Amino acid sequence: MDNPTCSCFLLHEDVVEKVKKALPDDNKLMDLADLFKVFGDSTRIKILYLLSVEEMCVCDIANLIGLSQSAISHQLRVLKQAKLVKYRRDGKVVFYSLDDDHVSSIIKQGLEHINE
Amino acid sequence: MDNPTCSCFLLHEDVVEKVKKALPDDNKLMDLADLFKVFGDSTRIKILYLLSVEEMCVCDIANLIGLSQSAISHQLRVLKQAKLVKYRRDGKVVFYSLDDDHVSSIIKQGLEHINE
DNA sequence: ATTACATATGAACAGATGTTCATATGTTAA
DNA sequence: TTAACATATGAACATCTGTTCATATGTAAT
Numbered sequence: 001m002d003n004p005t006c007s008c009f010l011l012h013e014d015v016v017e018k019v020k021k022a023l024p025d026d027n028k029l030m031d032l033a034d035l036f037k038v039f040g041d042s043t044r045i046k047i048l049y050l051l052s053v054e055e056m057c058v059c060d061i062a063n064l065i066g067l068s069q070s071a072i073s074h075q076l077r078v079l080k081q082a083k084l085v086k087y088r089r090d091g092k093v094v095f096y097s098l099d100d101d102h103v104s105s106i107i108k109q110g111l112e113h114i115n116e
Numbered sequence: 117m118d119n120p121t122c123s124c125f126l127l128h129e130d131v132v133e134k135v136k137k138a139l140p141d142d143n144k145l146m147d148l149a150d151l152f153k154v155f156g157d158s159t160r161i162k163i164l165y166l167l168s169v170e171e172m173c174v175c176d177i178a179n180l181i182g183l184s185q186s187a188i189s190h191q192l193r194v195l196k197q198a199k200l201v202k203y204r205r206d207g208k209v210v211f212y213s214l215d216d217d218h219v220s221s222i223i224k225q226g227l228e229h230i231n232e
Numbered sequence: 233a234t235t236a237c238a239t240a241t242g243a244a245c246a247g248a249t250g251t252t253c254a255t256a257t258g259t260t261a262a
Numbered sequence: 263t264t265a266a267c268a269t270a271t272g273a274a275c276a277t278c279t280g281t282t283c284a285t286a287t288g289t290a291a292t
Contacts, residue, residue: 011175011209011268020180022169024227029165030158031230032223037156041280042149049145053138058239059124060132069124071281073240083232092238092289093127102229107148109225111140113218114147116199124238157250174269187251189270208259208268 038082039106043067044075047096051085052104055097154198155222159183160191163212167201168220171213 010016023029038044046065050056056064062072076096079085086099098104126132139145154160162181166172172180178188192212195201202215214220 009175009267010179011173015170015172016176016180019166019169019172023162023165028227028230029161032226033156033158033161035156035226035229036152036161037279040149040151040153040156042146043280045145045149045152046139049139050135053135054131056131056135057127059127059237062124063126064132064136068282069239070241070283074280077240083229089239089289092236094239100229100232102225106222106225106229109218109222110148110151111144113151113199113216113222114144116216127238153249159250175267184252185269186253186271189268190250193270205259205269208266210269 035082038078038084039110041075043071044079045107047072047075047079048084048098048103048107051096051098052107055095057093057095059093061096151198154194154200155226157191159187160195161223163188163191163195164200164214164219164223167212167214168223171211173209173211175209177212 039048043065047061050061050064058069058072058076061076062069065072076085076087079096080087083099084103085096087094087096089095155164159181163177166177166180174185174188174192177192178185181188192201192203195212196203199215200219201212203210203212205211
């Protein structure tokens with residue numbers, strides 16, 4: 001057997017070969033999963049949705065969502081690292097906004113799937 | 117203060133009111149997060165990508181990805197529950213395929229974001 | 233400088249998640 | 263019916279994740 005972790009035999013070698021060729025390399029798929037992981041939390045999805053309407057500061061986001069400033073800040077950090085949001089500072093206040101057109105578009109596709 | 121979990125004050129009430137109106141209700145956003153949660157795992161993303169090329173049986177998927185038959189079966193269950201894949205039985209073998217056009221389209225959008 | 237406030241960050245803890253292992257179910261062939 | 267095999271499922275376990283709490287940083291005003 002090829003793989004010790006797999007308890008079954010290869011059934012359709014031709015299909016597997018064909019699909020294997022069409023598959024992006026592992027790292028790319030890991031990155032892709034990591035991207036969607038960021039979308040896969042209700043707090044972050046809310047933040048992204050809010051920001052698709054208008055830029056907002058941390059404080060207002062926290063109030064609107066009903067979580068602590070700290071929790072929101074932590075999540076904004078995740079969103080920032082994923083390059084989904086950007087920010088600008090205005091005095092003491094930091095305003096966040098979407099960094100990418102894909103964000104709205106991905107959310108939209110997701111909603112279409114939900115609404116079926 | 118409105119919310120005991122928020123340690124900061126409302127800064128821009130007008131913006132918050134506007135955004136609050138534009139926001140879908142909580143349940144919908146939860147569902148949306150749950151949907152993306154399904155995409156947010158490398159094993160499941162791989163499975164979805166495989167199936168976007170061609171329908172495959174559990175055994176071949178397990179061999180191709182290099183995980184146990186059990187692990188793949190568990191994940192296919194998750195994908196099934198999210199209505200992202202469907203299956204047909206042919207004798208002992210069960211073939212899975214994508215259930216929805218949105219799947220490929222969401223993955224495509226994600227990849228575009230990655231490739232920037 | 234000191235105070236006030238908006239935001240960021242580290243540690244810790246509880247709950248969620250993915251894999252494995254063992255085993256059950258379903259189908260075919262002998 | 264029995265054996266063989268493809269798939270499904272439940273329990274257990276280790277890891278990952280999101281929130282809170284406490285505190286640090288950054289900025290403006292007094």
